[in-house]
Amino acid sequence: MVSLETLTPFQDKPIEPRQFQLISLRSFTVAMYICHFEWIFGLEYGSFPYNSELNTMLVSNDIREYLEEGSLIFIPTAGVMEKAYDMMIYNDNRSREPDERKRFEEFGTGPWEYTILPGRWDRKTKKIRSLPPLFNRSPDGNLTPFPFEDCDYDALPRFTSFVHPLIVIMLNRINMPNNHPASMAIQEKLIAPLKKVLRKWPQWQHNRFLPMPNTKFKREYDAGQKIICHCTFCSKNGSSTSTASSPELADTCTDDAEEVEEESRMEEYKELSRIANERIAVWRGCLEGVVFIHGDVEHDGILDRYGQECTDAADKVMLRQEEERAKREKLAAKLQGDFPLNKKSRLS
Structure with missing residues (x-):
């Protein structure tokens, strides 16, 4: 051993x-x-x-x-x-x-x-x-x-x-x-x-702790906290809530679904910003160590540049996601126009 x-x-x-x-x-x-x-x-x-x-x-x-x-x-x-x-x-x-x-x-x-x-x-x-x-x-x-x-x-x-x-x-x-x-x-x-x-690792995206959207089944299960899901179905139907009080879900998108999607994007942006701030803190500690040894080193400008680069990087990530989402919505609308559905989609 x-x-x-x-x-x-x-x-x-x-x-x-x-x-x-x-x-x-x-x-x-x-x-x-x-x-x-x-x-x-x-x-x-x-x-x-x-x-x-x-x-x-x-x-x-x-x-x-x-x-x-x-x-x-x-x-x-x-x-x-x-x-x-x-x-x-x-x-x-x-x-x-x-x-x-x-x-x-x-x-x-x-x-x-x-x-x-x-x-x-x-x-x-x-x-x-x-x-x-x-x-x-x-x-x-x-x-x-x-x-x-x-x-x-x-x-x-x-x-x-x-x-x-x-x-x-x-x-x-x-x-x-x-x-x-x-x-x-x-x-x-x-x-x-x-x-x-x-x-055999699962490939499903919908959170199994929640019932599937657009179903009448309501699972009576309380994990002691809000259960969320950011899969496509839940984002479209606005069902990222605790199952203990989930109502029967609607068949079409609502304003609530858009708010959930926006909230999800904001949470992701906050996470990117948190990582950026952690990196700035690490850099600050390293540079302060340099200042301790070389008292005449100017480092505030370097920290500001690092901070700006991190913020820009987070913004660019979110911008790319918004651009990609807009492209997909435009393509989906075009395809739907070329191939009209005989029956209303449950996810439209």
Whole structure:
């Protein structure tokens, strides 16, 4: 057994342990998967354990970037992944009620075993991509190399951790690994079971915690907070509200739908602005460190320029989205004129 705290690409540099959050709330990519995860793995809406030990672990600061980008991955055992697959298939049944799902807690409390291997391989050369040679540093300072390219399944490094295997599976869904080219045993015991789960990851866009729009069915389910959905159906019908008080939805667009869509765009703009402000704060801290060393450095102008660039970038993103939306509406209107519908569309 090894530890991600002691892996390093350096032979003469002290190791600095750092906290690693597998799934971060700040990631735009995570937002695409989190509602799927909560539904198929039996969590309440909005209850993903971001700050729990189920989602955080100590790792060597030198390998943290490789874990974040998927160049270095770790995979649960085949038995755990088979259980995850069964839970996903059961919970993702279209007619399943929220309270009928198998629960996240059924996986127990850990610790769980994981196998470490590279996640990126060159298909032509069959060499590892974007990952330097790694060493494990023992408490007495000795270094043990890990030659992944020539490593068979039994020789791969392993560790145990309280991070949850379902969350590890989601991390691998975000950073989809390549096939391991060297060993059939690695394929059969690690890659194939993982990809069996990932291939069944839901593709639906509508939030399953809400009933589908334009239906008479009203699901009596209260997750303790407002449940929202920004899929096309809900945006058109203005149904991004809690199901506990949802009325029967109308068949056509209303002014409320336009307000919901505008609110969604404003929320996205606020998120872009938040990121811009965070980057400005980081730059300010770096530049203040320079000023501390060189007292005569003028940096206010640089900060202003950075701030202006960030604001412009956010504005341009929103402008492009508005232009794209206008183009699509114009094209849709033209197509509808060329091919008149015999029956009024429920989404028009």
